[in-house]
Amino acid sequence: xxxxxxxxxxxxxxxxxxxxxxAGYWKTINDDGVTVESIVHIYKESDGxxxxxxxxxxxxxxxxxxxxxxxxxxxxxRYQQKVNGMVIMTSLEKHGDTYxxxxxxxxxxxxxxxxxxWPDGQEKLKVRGYLGPFFRTQTWLRERGFSE
Numbered sequence: 001x002x003x004x005x006x007x008x009x010x011x012x013x014x015x016x017x018x019x020x021x022x023a024g025y026w027k028t029i030n031d032d033g034v035t036v037e038s039i040v041h042i043y044k045e046s047d048g049x050x051x052x053x054x055x056x057x058x059x060x061x062x063x064x065x066x067x068x069x070x071x072x073x074x075x076x077x078r079y080q081q082k083v084n085g086m087v088i089m090t091s092l093e094k095h096g097d098t099y100x101x102x103x104x105x106x107x108x109x110x111x112x113x114x115x116x117x118w119p120d121g122q123e124k125l126k127v128r129g130y131l132g133p134f135f136r137t138q139t140w141l142r143e144r145g146f147s148e
Contacts, residue, residue: 020119020122022042022050022099022119023042024041024042024142024143025040025042025055025142025143025144026039026041026052026140027141027142028040028127028138029138029139029140035058036058038054038057038058039054039055039056039143040052040053040054040055040088040089041053041055041148042089049090049091050089050092050099050102051087051091051102053086053088053089054083054084054085054086055084055085055146056146066082067107068081068082068083069081069086069105069107069110071107071109072105072107073110076110078107083107086105086107088104089102089103089104089115089117090102090103090104091103097118098116099116099118100115100116100117102114104127104129111131113130114129114130115127116128116130120139123141123142124140124141124142125140126139126140127139
């Protein structure tokens with residue numbers, strides 16, 4: 001009986017230590033794999049689904065420093081809204097180690113894609129957007145110590 005109890009405790013603490021939550025702040029990286037574009041705050045809503053909001057943008061001096069989503073569909077409530085503070089990731093649900101079932105918006109072109117994300121270790125997040133059978137995956141990096 002003592003052995004079963006020890007195995008149970010080991011498994012319980014092992015699942016706590018190794019379970020990875022995607023909630024937190026993440027640096028989005030350009031497709032060049034180097035340039036940081038923004039910081040997105042991924043958070044869990046009371047219904048258990050996950051959302052992501054742009055909380056900081058890193059723009060070059062020649063870019064509009066407070067851009068709006070002019071490329072968003074006119075029927076989208078985010079149309080002509082400021083990108084900084086915009087919810088770009090919606091309704092992701094946890095399924096094992098992945099989060100899927102929602103959408104992600106690319107404010108640069110106004111397109112929305114089906115979305116799937118999953119942790120790649122403690123400090124990386126894989127973010128995949130789907131358009132039909134095609135997809136593109138980015139790696140985001142955890143941003144520790146950031147606060148709004």
